[in-house]
Amino acid sequence: MRRACGMALAGIVLLIAGCGKVPEAKEATAASNPVTITTVDAAKMGESIKAARGTVVVVNLWATWCPPCVAEMPELVRFYNGTKRADVTFVSVSANAPETIAGEVKPFVEKNKLPFPVSVLSKADPESLGKATGAEVSGAIPLTLVYDRTGKLQKTLEESVTFDSLMALVKPLI
Numbered sequence: 001m002r003r004a005c006g007m008a009l010a011g012i013v014l015l016i017a018g019c020g021k022v023p024e025a026k027e028a029t030a031a032s033n034p035v036t037i038t039t040v041d042a043a044k045m046g047e048s049i050k051a052a053r054g055t056v057v058v059v060n061l062w063a064t065w066c067p068p069c070v071a072e073m074p075e076l077v078r079f080y081n082g083t084k085r086a087d088v089t090f091v092s093v094s095a096n097a098p099e100t101i102a103g104e105v106k107p108f109v110e111k112n113k114l115p116f117p118v119s120v121l122s123k124a125d126p127e128s129l130g131k132a133t134g135a136e137v138s139g140a141i142p143l144t145l146v147y148d149r150t151g152k153l154q155k156t157l158e159e160s161v162t163f164d165s166l167m168a169l170v171k172p173l174i
Contacts, residue, residue, distance in 0.1 A: 046132030
């Protein structure tokens, strides 16, 4: 069943926050994660995806206010912990407003013991995000993009994913 939280451009913003880059995924445990949260714009995110060629890249766009996103987070943690950083680059991007980083995103990351860095988008612009990622982006979340080792987009999922469904997509690409 397909479940996604819709995002209105003017209202609940698809925030690709401004001046930073998507942090590199690194081996981390929930206990040792210092909660790395940065902001990123669509163009920088696209550059980071291109820079990760040679690995399978999985980008997940989510928000703390999106029930399907929250529900899939344990599956994403399991996926992240079950893959090797040399094979898979995992990029977690929150659609929360940048001004909610301290009050919503960081507490969510800490409470859920997310072992991966999180970026927050800076402005509502699914068109720019789609252009930067090479995906058709409607603005619905959760959104998961899977790229092969050459950087070619293999799958766009505007629905919750499970560990098993994500592994089934990624394993043949490794």
